[in-house]
Amino acid sequence: MSLRSRPVLDRKHRPRWQDELRTQQLTVIAFAVAIALALGIFGAAAWNGYWESHFRPVAAVAGTTYDRADLSERERIMTAEAISAITELQAQLGGPRDELIQQQIDSISQGFNSLTTNAAQSLVDRAVLSAQVDEFGVSVSDAELAAGLADRLTLRELVNANLILVEALPADAEPDDEPTDAQRAEAQAAAQATLERVEGGEDFATVAAETSDDFTASVGGSLGWFEADDPAYGEYFDALADADEGDLVGPIETERGAAVLELVTRREATSEGGLGEVLRAQGVDEATYRDYVRGELLVDQLHDHFEDEVVTATAPQQRVAQIFIAAPVSGTVVPQERSRHILVQPDPELEDQAEATDEQWDAALSEAGEVQVLVEATDADWFTIAEEHSDDTGSATRGGDLGWYDPANPGFVPEFAAALAELGVGEVSDPIRTDFGYHVIQKSGERESPQAQAADLVEQLRADPDTFAEVATRMSEDHETARDGGELGWVAPYQLSAALEEAVFGLSEVGEISDPIDAGTEGITIYQLLESSDGVEIEDDRLEQIRSSGFDRWLDDEVRAPVETWIDPQFASTTA
Structure with missing residues (x-):
């Protein structure tokens, strides 16, 4: 047997059919590789798209990750609620x-x-609240959850009605006036007369247009649709409780007088349609929505905790005065001046003072001279003087204050601007005549910028804290407190923003002056401590305001802040 290798033909002597076969094999291999690559690329792209729409992380709370599928589910829930609310309103x-x-x-x-x-x-927020419920001892019971679901999934009862209202008080009554028994009886009698006209066959809309004192008289008394807790028409809903379509009800006594009602139609409360139907169309199942509502109800529970345990009727408080400096209207800060004035018009009833008589102009000049004497007094009270003498309704309640302006472009009429340019800070002009009347003007301030002004005021006040009230009256742009020497009163936790509260409760000595608190577009505030207490009762109105406005801040500071969270920047709010 021979072990020699078979002879290998060189390419020159190789049969042609072998070359063709080899070429075909290489072509097939190339096509196979290309197809494999294409399938790989397509598969990778498809998987990447699926991953992006389902598994891409969008947020994390305390180690738990929420992906795009979770976000899509929350979007569908919120879309359903919005569509349902819009549909109900459109109806x-x-x-x-x-x-x-x-x-x-x-x-x-x-x-x-x-x-x-x-x-x-919403995903992050509800996860944070769920993680913190034990810390604050709150929970949502099954009964509370069932009630919350029923409230959301039930279309409430609505009525559509017409109204004839007879006011008990005359048209020229003061806002605080209360009707007498005689006036109420007269209104009842008038309403009874309108009822008898309609019962006698007259058209309700026609009678309403002729006799009703309500603004709906112009549309035949139509109130449109309303529900039981409607703030304006709730009492009418109760009166129509047993009425059928077309029934007349009344006269009923109301806060404003006496009313006659006609029920046009009624929609009974129902769980058919409404939000439940939209949720199903959005692919949201009952269990998912139940979990969502439980999270929403946790907010209510935490709000109750805030009201009952955090903001109590008696709390440590600081009594302070303030000087407020408003942020400039324009973005560019230029050297500014400030002025105030008292305007005395010849005839305030005239739109054009040119129509006033010479005698009226003379009388206005005489009064303006008297005003000049008043405001030049050392203890001049510009707030009182402006309220008593100024015919400029815009500035009269602000002590005549016209605010800050660019002296190069003050925006005042020429005569006014020329007189103002001649004044130094604190100086008062003689009466200046313009087309509006006679003005007594004072240049009340000048500054390079609000920040520079605040720094100068703090330095001045710390050198002489006893002048705070006088400076506040003259310089503060919160006119309501300025007239009282800047006194803001007692301040409780969560009454102010976090930065302002920190400044107020950072004061420890009576008379102490705070640093300026610059809140950007919300202005600059300087405080002085007047009194401190470990426990002062908060009056009801202020307590209600704190419980309403302070809740979100408490949620941020005490509930959300301790929990580590992350949101993909693509999905994060730019205003959060």
Whole structure:
């Protein structure tokens, strides 16, 4: 046997069929590789798209990650709630409050522009609250959850009615006037007369147009649709409780007088349609929505905790005075001046003072001279003087203050601007005549910038704290407190913003002056401590205001802040 290798033919002597076969084999291999690459690229792209829409992390709370599928689910829930609310509002159009209803529809519709960011924040927020419930001892019971679900999934009872209202008070009554028994009896009798006209066959809309004192008289008394807790028409809803369509009810005594009602139609409360139907269309199942509502109800529970345990009727407080410096209207800060004036017009009833007589102009000049004497007095009270003498309704309640202006372009009429340019700070002009009347003007301040002004004031006040009230009256741009020497009164926790509260409660000595607190576009504030107490009762109105406005800050500071969170910047709100 021979072990020699088979002879290998060189390419020159190789048969042609072998070359063709080799070429075909290489071509097939190339096509196979290309197809494999294409399938790989396509598969990778498909997987990447699927991963992006389902598994991409969008947020994390305390180690738990939420992906794009979670976000999409939250978007569908919020979309369903918005669509349901808009649909319900649209069904109520066709009455005298259409403009208000349309504003509500537009407001809800605007939310679609930020749906994804709102949904991402909602995911994080509810996860944070769920993680913190034990810390604050709050929970949502099964009964509370069932009630919350029923409230959201049930279309409430609505009525559509017409109204004839007879006011008990005359048209020229003061806002605080209360009707007498005789006036109420007279209104009842007048309302009874309108009822008898309608019962006698007259058209309700015609009688309403002729006799009703309500603004709906112009539309035949139509109230449109309203529900039981309607702030304006709730009492009418109760009166129509047992009425059938077309029934007349009344006269009933109301806060304003006496009313006659006609029930046009009624929609009974129902769980059919409404939000439940929209949720199903959005692919949201009952269990998912139940979990969502539980998270929403946690906010209510935490709000109750805030009211009952955090903001109590008696709390440590600081009594302070303030000087407020408003931020400039324009973005560019230039050297500015400030002025105030008292305007005395010849005839305030005239739109054009050129129509006033010479005698009226002379009388105005005489009064302006008297005003000049008053404001030049050492203890001049510009607030009182302006309220008593100034015919400039815009500045009379602000002590005549005209605010800060650019001296190079003050924006005043020429005569006024020329007189002002001649004054030094604190100086008062003689009466200056313009087309508006006679002005007594004082240049009340000048500054390089609000920040420079605040720094100068703090330095001045710390050198002489006893002048705070006088300086506040003259310089503060919060006119309500300025007239009282800047006194703001007692301040409790969560009454102010975090930065302002920190400054107020950072004061420890009576008379101490705070650093300026610059809140950017919200202005600059300087405080002086007047009194401190470990426990002062908070009056009801202020307590209600704190419980309302302070809740979100408490949530941020005490509930959300301790929990580590992350939101993908693509889905994060730019205003959060």
